[in-house]
Amino acid sequence: MDELPLEHVRTLLAVVDEGTFDAAAAVLHVTPSAVSQRVKALEQRTGRVLLMRTKPVRPTGSGQVVVRFARQLARLERDARAELGIGDGQGPARLPIAVNADSLATWFLPALTRVPQDPPVCVELHREDESRTTMLLREGQVMAAVTSSPDPVAGCSVRRLGLARYLPVASPAFAERYLGGPLERDLPGAPVIVFDRSDDLQDAFTRTLTHGRTGAGPVRHHVPASEGYRDAVAAGLGWGLVPEPQALPLLGSGALVELAPDRPLDVALYWQQWKLDSPALSAVAGAVIAEAAEALRSAS
Structure with missing residues (x-):
């Protein structure tokens, strides 16, 4: 061949x-x-x-x-x-990008406002769990992705963005009802909020408390929207890991309580994109990396 x-x-x-x-x-x-x-x-x-x-x-x-x-x-x-001035009449550059729901709800949209719009760039966002966004890259459905995987997809480059911090929280009434004793004993049996069936964050956190013996409890409410997830935890349906930017205002108002102040869960995020000399893709990548440097935590 x-x-x-x-x-x-x-x-x-x-x-x-x-x-x-x-x-x-x-x-x-x-x-x-x-x-x-x-x-x-x-x-x-x-x-x-x-x-x-x-x-x-x-x-x-x-x-x-x-x-x-x-x-x-x-x-x-x-x-x-476009560079030759013989546009094909298909309009602005369109970039399909995969991003997880929590990034989309917290820092990713402000990143897009940094992208220069001369010439204009249109983004097509595909929402997917950060552990699965590379699947869309591998299939060729998107040109770039926010992902938790540091291993580059074939034909892609990878840049570390920073740490997304999650706080284990619950409503005060929920904590009083279900979590009156040692957390490592009570949390595995308490109702929990998960994003969807691929969401492993709550199980991972619970395993850190129980030294790997057990994950989160069997009573699970699935709420597949970042803001809805936060609201479900605040309403007392269950405990959950909420992104720090979303949790802090509710902690300050007393609507939420932090279950383990010394045990946040940090998720490393990366930017993967095609190895392609595309001005539009480079502009978006630069904006995302700059915003992430301000919005995410750096590795200690």
Whole structure:
């Protein structure tokens, strides 16, 4: 294999984005048979199966590599046309970015206000748990991500952003009802608020108290929104780990109490992005890194 035919690469991307061969054919203004032939030719050239023929189709691991290449190629072509003054009429630069809900609710939006808008840059945010945002990078769905993983995805660079601090808190009434004794004894049996089924923060914190013997309790309320999560804890539905910027005002007003003032939970965050010489991507990265330096804690 000495090259990947660009027409075939773009066709594979269209199939993944549109979900079916017929839909991709309509977008590319060719027949479904031509789309199928191009994909098969690309699979023969790479020696790998690139698509799972499901509905909608899904790229295999090898297919994700080609899809990511196709998106990077499209980004480079767009930037080159902009610099040459031969815009393609598709409007401002669009950057898909994956970010976790707590960052989105606290420091990430102020970071975007730092991005220069001449020329304008549009962001398309994908909300995902910080432990899973690299999955979207790996699949080629986003160009950059806030993540808890320091290990770079293939084709990506990584920069440390800082530490997001979480405080174990509860309402005063909840603490009085459920947590009157030693915390390591009472907390594992108390109702707890979790973001979703992939949220492991509360379990991780509880394991630090119990020396790894047990996680958080079986009574779990799922609240998949950062502000809603904070409000659920303040309402007394359960205890939880709330981002420090959201917790401090409620601690000051007495709406929340800190369960273990000497045991915050810090989560290291990183910025991963495609290794791509894109002015728009560089501008967003610079803004995110600058805001994180002010909003997040540095490693001790």
